[in-house]
Amino acid sequence: MNCIVIDDEMLSQEIMGQLISTHSKLEIAEKFPSCIAALKYLGDHKVDLIFLDLHMKDFSGVDFLKTISSDQKVVLTTSDPSFASASYEYDNIVDYLVKPITSDRFEKTVSRIEAAFAEQKAPKAASADKEENGSAGDELFINIDRRLIKLKFKDILFIEAKGDYIHVKTIKEDFRVHSTLKKIKDKLPESLFMQIHRSYVINFTKIIDIQDNSVLIEKSVIPISRSQRPNLMQRLNLLQ
């Protein structure tokens, strides 16, 4: 992975350089004393990772974060721990290092960098795998604590919306994902899934029985909204 270091202190630049040089997977392309100089460089060069100091004159690290692509991975290096909580708003921040950075702490950073890149590659790898196996469209990946978990459509029982989260109930376990019902519904095949209530999307092949206003899937009773009931009934192979 090629990386750049942005820090207006020469000593900090040298220390970051030393820490990075001890890892064969990391390679420093350049060091910059200002964000402006780094931005000029990034206009012509692609880098995998940026080690970014926050406190810099004129154009701060925070300004820089707002300027770069949200896909660009960044490790923050600062003497100021106060930005730590705000940094969680940026999905591209891999780690937050408070100076002076020890070699032990930097080892953790390297692990986090490797995990972040593995996560980034996972969907592409999955997509390639699908193409190779001719099995495109029978699974999706959900993001749990920066881990991508593969779910087979056939294993999903139903999905319930709860506030800012959805609960994906599968044959084996339940997953709580920060997403919306609409987003996941758009990724699921209509041949298997349908929305039967504003808070529920079900795999209708898993239905055990249907009563007036609810369906039973495994041991869960799921409500059917009045407006969705005719659609559900239409899709069932109903013997009358």
Add this chain to the structure above:
Amino acid sequence: MEHVVDLAYLNDISGGNELVRNKFLQVVKVEFPQEKAAYFDLMKSKKNKEAAELVHKIKNKFGILGLNNGYQIAVDYEEGLKVEDYSLKTNFETVLTVVSNYIQKI
């Protein structure tokens, strides 16, 4: 309170390599006097905000040189400067002198 330079941190990141450690000390020797001079200039001009920014940088060097009490003084002084509280000025400048004396010897 006595402030004593401790090179444990620099030894750690140098992996015990004296040449690498000395390279860092040479950078301190170049960079620190410039920052110290700039700090006194800003204080003289009563540019507190800019002085606080410089204290922020200098405190990093205190930490690197193992001056842990000095680091804490700098943390508090940086905040104080922003609200024109100079109560830690003397303490901070004492640590500056400790670093100056140290780098003169290396």
